[in-house]
Amino acid sequence: MKDIRFDNVTKSFPTRSGTPFVAIRDVSLAVAEREFVAVVGPSGSGKTTLMRMAAGLDHPSEGSVRVGGREVTAPGPDRAVVFQQFALFPWKTVRENIAFGLRCKGVPRARQDEIVAHYLKLMSMEGTEDRFPHQLSGGMQQRVAIARSYAIEPDVLLMDEPFGALDAQTRTVMQEELVRLTRKEPRTVLFITHAVDEAVYLADRVVVLARDPGRLREIIDIRPTREAEDWDSRPIDQVMDLASFTHLRTQVWRLLRDQIRPDD
Amino acid sequence: MAFMTIADRAPHPRELMLLSVAGAVLFFGGWQLLAMSGAVSPQTLPSPIAVIGTAWQLAFEPFAGHTLLQHIVASLGRFAMGFGLAAAIGVPLGLAMGRFRLLDDIVSPIFEALRFIAPLAWVPFAALWFGTGIGGPVMVIFAGAFPPCLINAYRGAKLVEVRLVEAAQTLGAGGFRIMAEVLLPGALPSIVAGLRVSAGLAWQSLVGAELIVASAGIGYVMVQAQSNLAPAIVMAGMLSVGVIGLAIDVALRRAERLVKSRWGQA
Amino acid sequence: MHGLPQAEPTNATIRPGAAARRSPGWRISRRVRIGLASLIGTFALWWLLTDITGVIGPHRFPAPAEFWAAFVQIAIDGYAGGTLITQAWYSTRLVIMGFLVAIATGVPLGLLMGVSHRAEALLNPAFLLVRPIPPLAWIPLAIVWLGLGDAAKILVIWFAAFVPSVINTWTGVRGVDRTLIAAARVHGAGELRLLWEVIIPGSLPMMFTGLRLSLQASWTTLVAAELVGAFFGLGRVLDAAYRDINPPMIAVAMLAVGVLGALTTRLVAVAERRLIPWRS
Numbered sequence: 001m002k003d004i005r006f007d008n009v010t011k012s013f014p015t016r017s018g019t020p021f022v023a024i025r026d027v028s029l030a031v032a033e034r035e036f037v038a039v040v041g042p043s044g045s046g047k048t049t050l051m052r053m054a055a056g057l058d059h060p061s062e063g064s065v066r067v068g069g070r071e072v073t074a075p076g077p078d079r080a081v082v083f084q085q086f087a088l089f090p091w092k093t094v095r096e097n098i099a100f101g102l103r104c105k106g107v108p109r110a111r112q113d114e115i116v117a118h119y120l121k122l123m124s125m126e127g128t129e130d131r132f133p134h135q136l137s138g139g140m141q142q143r144v145a146i147a148r149s150y151a152i153e154p155d156v157l158l159m160d161e162p163f164g165a166l167d168a169q170t171r172t173v174m175q176e177e178l179v180r181l182t183r184k185e186p187r188t189v190l191f192i193t194h195a196v197d198e199a200v201y202l203a204d205r206v207v208v209l210a211r212d213p214g215r216l217r218e219i220i221d222i223r224p225t226r227e228a229e230d231w232d233s234r235p236i237d238q239v240m241d242l243a244s245f246t247h248l249r250t251q252v253w254r255l256l257r258d259q260i261r262p263d264d
Numbered sequence: 265m266a267f268m269t270i271a272d273r274a275p276h277p278r279e280l281m282l283l284s285v286a287g288a289v290l291f292f293g294g295w296q297l298l299a300m301s302g303a304v305s306p307q308t309l310p311s312p313i314a315v316i317g318t319a320w321q322l323a324f325e326p327f328a329g330h331t332l333l334q335h336i337v338a339s340l341g342r343f344a345m346g347f348g349l350a351a352a353i354g355v356p357l358g359l360a361m362g363r364f365r366l367l368d369d370i371v372s373p374i375f376e377a378l379r380f381i382a383p384l385a386w387v388p389f390a391a392l393w394f395g396t397g398i399g400g401p402v403m404v405i406f407a408g409a410f411p412p413c414l415i416n417a418y419r420g421a422k423l424v425e426v427r428l429v430e431a432a433q434t435l436g437a438g439g440f441r442i443m444a445e446v447l448l449p450g451a452l453p454s455i456v457a458g459l460r461v462s463a464g465l466a467w468q469s470l471v472g473a474e475l476i477v478a479s480a481g482i483g484y485v486m487v488q489a490q491s492n493l494a495p496a497i498v499m500a501g502m503l504s505v506g507v508i509g510l511a512i513d514v515a516l517r518r519a520e521r522l523v524k525s526r527w528g529q530a
Numbered sequence: 531m532h533g534l535p536q537a538e539p540t541n542a543t544i545r546p547g548a549a550a551r552r553s554p555g556w557r558i559s560r561r562v563r564i565g566l567a568s569l570i571g572t573f574a575l576w577w578l579l580t581d582i583t584g585v586i587g588p589h590r591f592p593a594p595a596e597f598w599a600a601f602v603q604i605a606i607d608g609y610a611g612g613t614l615i616t617q618a619w620y621s622t623r624l625v626i627m628g629f630l631v632a633i634a635t636g637v638p639l640g641l642l643m644g645v646s647h648r649a650e651a652l653l654n655p656a657f658l659l660v661r662p663i664p665p666l667a668w669i670p671l672a673i674v675w676l677g678l679g680d681a682a683k684i685l686v687i688w689f690a691a692f693v694p695s696v697i698n699t700w701t702g703v704r705g706v707d708r709t710l711i712a713a714a715r716v717h718g719a720g721e722l723r724l725l726w727e728v729i730i731p732g733s734l735p736m737m738f739t740g741l742r743l744s745l746q747a748s749w750t751t752l753v754a755a756e757l758v759g760a761f762f763g764l765g766r767v768l769d770a771a772y773r774d775i776n777p778p779m780i781a782v783a784m785l786a787v788g789v790l791g792a793l794t795t796r797l798v799a800v801a802e803r804r805l806i807p808w809r810s
């Protein structure tokens with residue numbers, strides 16, 4: 001397993017006017033091995049940018065991003081990404097999409113089929129393996145994208161609002177599923193979301209970002225409460241009714257609300 | 265201008281059908297009558313019936329060394345080689361240029377500098393370098409067919425969503441796999457459209473090359489007939505060139521539609 | 531290809547700290563620099579392979595010095611019956627004449643077929659027959675009819691440029707916004723005014739696409755026709771140089787064909803910008 005470290009990371013983008021646009025300013029953040037960190041923040045606070053730098057798709061203008069102690073220079077299969085827009089290959093079937101990373105790794109054909117079948121079952125998507133993405137609902141597409149990332153068994157999972165496109169019911173099922181999965185096979189997870197409930201329910205720690213420029217606002221520790229009250233073995237609706245959960249959720253919500261402007 | 269109907273409803277389909285039939289009858293009938301009337305000699309304008317008769321005859325009787333069918337086979341072989349070579353080099357190069365900026369910057373100016381040279385102007389060098397048998401004509405066909413293959417693959421690759429390339433990268437795909445499994449399928453609609461244009465140019469360059477340097481093929485038949493002052497044979501050659509060109513176009517049009525229907529949702 | 535919209539630069543290639551220092555014009559100059567380097571590299575390679583190492587023999591491709599000598603020879607003394615300027619002008623004149631005849635006949639016919647479904651139905655059968663025959667295939671017939679002189683060349687170029695002119699004008703007319711036509715009618719425009727002020731301007735962009743294709747076809751066809759048989763022109767130079775096994779002269783003639791093709795294309799682009807000022 002590997003950890004993720006952002007050290008004094010600043011990211012600016014060149015603009016037409018010449019003065020660079022600062023998307024992220026001086027963020028330091030460490031995600032420990034097997035830790036689940038959720039990032040919340042208003043739109044435009046640099047959540048996606050943060051994740052892209054961990055993935056190696058963008059590079060910090062200043063500071064460093066390290067995964068497993070090594071500076072990130074390029075994307076690699078040790079860090080799987082679930083994109084905000086699913087990014088499924090439209091010309092590949094569900095099966096081919098999920099197997100893509102396995103083929104890159106050189107996994108034998110028979111084993112590929114096993115793994116694909118395993119994740120299709122896990123995502124309750126059996127029977128869809130020969131469909132093309134455009135023949136699936138948005139929620140199903142997102143599940144395929146998640147399965148595709150899980151299938152390569154990465155050390156680090158980078159998820160950018162993976163449940164954003166799901167309906168409330170599917171979303172709940174997927175959240176429970178993700179808890180089950182990550183507790184069974186713990187991975188280092190950087191999980192980006194808009195939904196405060198989701199962040200508090202899933203994460204060991206919740207990172208709250210502020211915007212203009214994107215920067216770190218606060219980090220809230222959830223894990224002690226989660227373990228003390230044994231959230232993981234309870235159904236999600238029960239957890240969300242607990243006083244401790246509501247308390248933490250309100251805490252995060254306040255931090256966010258303070259900076260939300262009328263135009264949001 | 266009572267016939268102007270663009271903004272109004274089209275005339276009844278049956279009327280249009282009748283007009284089309286009338287148009288065909290007028291065209292062929294006029295041509296036939298003109299030829300039969302003796303106003304122009306058959307040494308200048310053979311009748312349509314004579315042309316078809318000549319084509320039929322040439323199918324069995326050798327002219328310029330072979331029967332028409334054998335000439336057609338020779339032409340199609342050259343066409344397949346030149347066109348295949350252009351696609352096999354142009355498409356991967358175009359995709360790679362769409363992906364790697366440095367390659368784009370290096371190749372583009374050379375390509376631009378050569379692009380305006382008419383493909384047929386390559387005939388002398390082609391003949392000098394590769395002879396007048398197969399190699400020379402194939403090179404001329406290649407010169408005609410190459411640019412649309414390259415340009416459309418390049419444009420297609422540029423239009424593939426960046427996110428898909430990034431997804432492939434994060435899943436561990438290397439440069440070759442990204443080209444073969446992401447850029448190629450993503451650019452396929454554009455590539456197929458380019459191949460259709462390319463095939464048309466290849467076919468026409470082939471005819472040109474065979475007119476100038478070849479010892480077999482439809483173009484050769486036509487140029488031999490020209491020096492024998494046999495316009496019926498020339499026109500029979502034109503007829504076969506047109507029919508085969510049309511068949512190639514129809515086949516590729518079909519491929520284009522197939523690709524569009526499968527990729528259309530992308 | 532330089533005109534294509536380029537995708538935004540991927541940040542994957544930008545090293546840490548470098549992004550902020552870059553001026554917006556940086557990329558363009560990099561592109562030009564690499565392009566120049568590429569052309570110079572090609573030139574150096576040419577020189578290396580011919581003059582210096584002799585990997586490519588003089589009977590296959592000329593060395594730079596031979597190329598230059600051939601250029602001077604044809605420019606001053608002439609070759610195959612004329613100097614470069616006279617030969618080039620001879621070919622260009624034929625292209626322009628054939629091209630103009632094609633526009634003068636093709637555009638009206640395209641307009642007619644676009645505007646009137648009945649005219650389209652009547653003319654389509656003949657057109658369908660002629661259309662798939664590549665222009666180059668008319669060359670032998672043109673020679674049988676008219677011999678090796680100018681008339682045959684103009685006829686062939688006319689065929690080459692005619693088909694794209696008709697098709698694109700026709701498609702252009704069919705693509706004119708119906709609501710514009712309706713609006714013009716509502717304001718009481720007569721048929722002629724409608725044609726002149728709505729339909730023709732509306733189909734101009736498509737027409738120009740046709741013209742550009744026509745021009746390319748014209749050059750290709752002329753070169754082929756002159757190679758098949760001619761008394762003057764760049765194709766004649768190519769043919770004579772081929773028969774003399776004179777690679778430097780072949781290269782000079784090819785270059786001239788390329789330059790003229792590019793120049794005339796440019797001319798059409800300028801005309802397009804003049805005639806369609808409302809398109810950026």
Ligand SMILES: Nc1ncnc2c1ncn2[C@@H]1O[C@H](COP(=O)(O)OP(=O)(O)OP(=O)(O)O)[C@@H](O)[C@H]1O
Binds near residue numbers: 042044047050214
């Ligand atoms: N490639 C880029 N070039 C220029 N600006 C960019 C680029 N990528 C992101 N930005 C800017 O950086 C800021 C942060 O963007 P980012 O996508 O990280 O936000 P986010 O927190 O993920 O928002 P959302 O919740 O809407 O997904 C935004 O203001 C955005 O406009």
Ligand SMILES: [Mg+2]
Binds near residue numbers: 047048049084
């Ligand atoms: Mg985002």
